Amino acid sequence: MPLSTLPELTVAPMEGLTTVVYRRLHAQFFGAADRYYLPFVTPTREPKFTDRQMRELAPQANEGICAIPQLLTRNADDFIWAAKALADLGYKEVNLNLGCPAGTVTAKGKGSGFLQYPDALREFLDRIFSANLPIAISVKTRIGYSHEDEFGALVDIYNDFANGMDSLTIHPRLRTDFYKGDLRVHVFNRFFTELKMPIGYNGDIITVDDISRVRHRYKPLKMIMVGRALMADPALFRKAAGGNPATLPEIASFYEALFDSYAQAFQSRKNALMRMKEYWFFQHNLFVGAERAVKQIYKAKTVEDYQAAVETIFENFDLRNDAVYGWKKPL
Ligand SMILES: Cc1cc2nc3c(=O)[nH]c(=O)nc-3n(C[C@H](O)[C@H](O)[C@H](O)COP(=O)(O)O)c2cc1C
Structure with missing residues (x-):
């Protein structure tokens, strides 16, 4: 990635918020974001998306915007069928959720719960990255489950799949932080240059100044992903591109x-x-x-x-x- 490339401004997946209804209207009223990451979908054992899942995933639901579906699973076979089905629907990228902190999810070893099991995670990544899937794979992760020093080992694992990984977006909190307290930016800083794949930054970006600060601090950065602040200020990305604030x-x-x-x-x-x-x-x-x-x-x-x-x-x-x-x- 050339140094001069500006990071993309992307909408974080948020269950119940960045839905098909929101995405369409947000793009219509405030201009489309570079990408919209879709709230997670859990692939079922039966290799078929449910009608409810299809309401979010149907190509016509996402016409005119760049939509990236996200999968939440620790089962490689389920990821593989779902990724192929998404490719058949016309998607070019699928995102793996390694960040969700909800107890019901982590108890099953999924989302950020998967970060507790580095060996199983490596095996899972090995399976999905060697499956020759007809769709790019990106990953969204936290820096660990309960300790900052978990991230070093996770970085080694992610780097082993750097060639195939479209991007790695990092939310610099632990699972045990949920969404509270300050970001552990020092951990992100320590590993930013060691990571070999295109990197996305996610967490606590509120203003255009925050976007500029992150843009200048980390180079090259593939994307800046914003969730909650975009729900507060739907014109945030428009302003970052030099446009007007919301009226x-x-x-x-x-x-x-x-x-x-x-x-x-x-x-x-x-x-x-x-x-x-x-x-x-x-x-x-x-x-x-x-x-x-x-x-x-x-x-x-x-x-x-x-x-x-x-x-x-x-x-x-x-x-x-x-x-x-x-x-x-x-x-
Ligand atoms: C209500 C809610 C729902 C969320 N749903 C998802 C999700 O489906 N997938 C995911 O990867 N992250 C999800 N997140 C996390 C966000 O994508 C993002 O990482 C988090 O809000 C931090 O970014 P922010 O500080 O810009 O909001 C959710 C967060 C919230 C508050």
Whole structure:
């Protein structure tokens, strides 16, 4: 990769948030990101995606955007059938999830749970990278399960597959950190130049300044992946490319469209309302002083209450230039 290449700005996979509904509308209202990583799909023993999974994976669901599906499994045979099926659907890249910290996932040795078993992980990677799959494989990982010093051994393993690995995106936290506390950036720094494959950086990027800082600090970097801050500031990537910040009317129309599309997808405005609360958990951090007002949204039991609470926010609070890190929790 030439030194002058700018890293791609990519949307982190987020279950329940970066869905087909969100991706389409985000691209339409704020311009498409370089790539959208899809929330994970767990391949089943039966080598066929379920109807529910196909709602996210069908090529028509992702027309006009660069969508990268993600698989969560520790079974190489399941990864292989699913990767082939994704290639048949027209995808050029599949991402392996080695980061999910949820107890139900790690208890089965999947996601960041897999990082506890380096030998099994090496065997798994050996199988999938030697399967001559007709699709590129990228990996998203944490730096370990419970200790920073696990990362050295993981780096050795990943480097052994560097030739075949499209990219390795690193979230510099341990599984035991979940999403809390400060990033362990010193670990990322220590190994950045030792890693032989294209590298992605993920974690706690909030502003355009953060994007520039990471761009300048790490070269060459293949991508900067952003999750929660993009839920707070959907125009973040547009701003990073020199475009305008989001306006109130833009956010208002975007949210109306999200609500309508979820209501249609769920055939229920009530269920759509629940989903919208999850977006507002992040979105209110782009408004000045809306921390208390957003509680009315969380409390809303009816669509009318929800709409009244949303209106209160749009009418009484200004937008900030940059979102603030309102979702940060100490360890
Ligand atoms: C609600 C939620 C759902 C997530 N779902 C996934 C997922 O399906 N796959 C994955 O690799 N990471 C998932 N993540 C992790 C994000 O992709 C990302 O690594 C994390 O939010 C840190 O990046 P950020 O600081 O830019 O948000 C999820 C995170 C959250 C908060």
